[in-house]
Amino acid sequence: MDPKYSAPRGTADLTYPESEKTRQLLSYAREVFEQYGYQLISTPVLESTDLFVRSIGENTDIVNKEMYTFEDQGGQMLTLRPEGTAPVIRAYLERGLQSRGLPQKLYYYGPMFRRERPQAGRYRQFSQAGAELIGSMDPMADTEIISMSADLFRKLKLKNYVLRINSVGCRECRKEYIADLKAKLDGMVPDLCEQCRKRSSGNPMRVFDCKNENCVTVLEDAPVISAYLCEHCIEHYHTVLLGLEILGIDYFKDDRLVRGLDYYTRTAFEFQFEGLGAQNTVSAGGRYDHLVEELGGTPTGGVGFSLGVERVLLAVEAEEAEPFELRGVEVFVAGIDIPGVEILKALQVIRDAGISADTDLMDRSLKAQMKHANRVGARFVVIAGGEEHQRGEVTLRDLEESEQWTLEIKEALSLIKEKKERGL
Ligand SMILES: [Zn+2]
Ligand SMILES: [Zn+2]
Known part of the structure; x- marks a missing residue:
């Protein structure tokens, strides 16, 4: 488009x-x-x-x-x-x-x-x-x-x-310098670019900003301020x-x-x-x-x-200095056949614990949700639903370590926090 x-x-x-x-x-x-x-x-x-x-x-x-x-x-x-x-x-x-x-x-x-x-x-x-x-x-x-x-x-x-x-x-030491520089530039005028010519009368020190190769060479003979300080x-x-x-x-x-x-x-x-x-x-x-x-x-x-x-x-x-840390969301909550409000509750518990959390919001399959978890850069996925949900438990997956646990959401949070704090 x-x-x-x-x-x-x-x-x-x-x-x-x-x-x-x-x-x-x-x-x-x-x-x-x-x-x-x-x-x-x-x-x-x-x-x-x-x-x-x-x-x-x-x-x-x-x-x-x-x-x-x-x-x-x-x-x-x-x-x-x-x-x-x-x-x-x-x-x-x-x-x-x-x-x-x-x-x-x-x-x-x-x-x-x-x-x-x-x-x-x-x-x-x-x-x-x-x-x-x-x-x-x-x-x-x-x-x-x-x-x-x-x-x-x-x-x-x-x-x-x-x-x-x-x-x-x-101001003091520049007075004499500017006078000398102007005098010198007057003699150089035919060799300078148009911009430098203009500058040589209005704002002579600025000629040193010129990138024109010819000017740079010609200006090698111009006086510099350091000799006038x-x-x-x-x-x-x-x-x-x-x-x-x-x-x-x-x-x-x-x-x-x-x-x-x-x-x-x-x-x-x-x-x-x-x-x-x-x-x-x-x-x-x-x-x-x-x-x-x-x-x-x-x-x-x-x-x-x-x-x-x-x-x-x-x-x-x-x-290639790499001073920046580009991190996605920490936890992704995926749901299998459970009402949206249950996911909403789980997200709130996780976010209240100071951990960033996201979910699909598109009502997609578990496979599509896992793909989305990768897209948002999640390290952990909490899967809510099925038999575990009946028992008040969730599945916690550590995508980086390829590990998985079945446990209560509170325990899942402690585990995530522990791994975070220990930098694991
Ligand atoms: Zn001075
Ligand atoms: Zn120039």
Whole structure:
């Protein structure tokens, strides 16, 4: 059958088992965030367009080309959030979270939207989980943010990645750098792609985001920010790196890493995985010491990161890491010639005991019911009916061990529980 409707290009429906893997991945992430003392924050999927233009920057790809922006019936310009940091900072300011004491440690997860060309690992609606540490200028805060990704990857049994890190400096050290970079780029203009030409006047550091091979080669001669860092930025950067070394997190210093958003200062980082093709950045973030101020607050340091849920799942697949447990229902109740209410009663007793239970609900033969038990992944089958039912007993079958008992339902439950607890 040709479906009448299809999901918009670049979006996906999550069905089992991907839906379950995603749920477990988010639960691992939540575990890490909570271990570090972060609290959940949930912000709307819609924000005023200005928020993103102001924070991400006017000359960025996200703002120029990728945002889903529309005017609502009331004439308000709204945008489906393309990232999570600006909304969190907006909420931090609007809800006066600084009055609860600093630093504020917040984590979030949910869908983000960017109208990019869809490809493997890149969707127009994608899922991110992220954390923001607001109010600290301490380099240890940067290290903490980075180490949360490393912890999560360890939980997911992932190994084939590299952490790329850079310092993009502060306002002070960037002044001289931008001037020099602009001058150098002016001389390179004939050799650069159209996009880089545009960027070289409006937002010169962004040229390092260009993937055009010719540009990459030409730009090898361009100055890099690391040579221009001020004393404070150098010290901050070194302390972050020292922290990573102490925690045993390997890194690669990449002085061309700038990230595609305007608000980063000092630390910028990305975790890139092998075997994911072009979309190999799985987790990324950095420091944003002027963002709170840009959005109307008092000068407040901050650092954060986000990870792409779909890409983490691709990495898990690429490494065959198997961190997820896909389990069906624990007990399936099959009936032979007994009234439905008897099965209903049995199901309730089992579920009340804290064990998941399912039944056929299709009034099928025992053979068909057993087939269904397999389909729902049941480990045990309780068969109710026949002579046993007259005696107040049921048949318990352990499908994994190919064993079978005839006993009272209560005894059956104890046996199931015992096997469960002992991991048998
Ligand atoms: Zn500086
Ligand atoms: Zn280019």
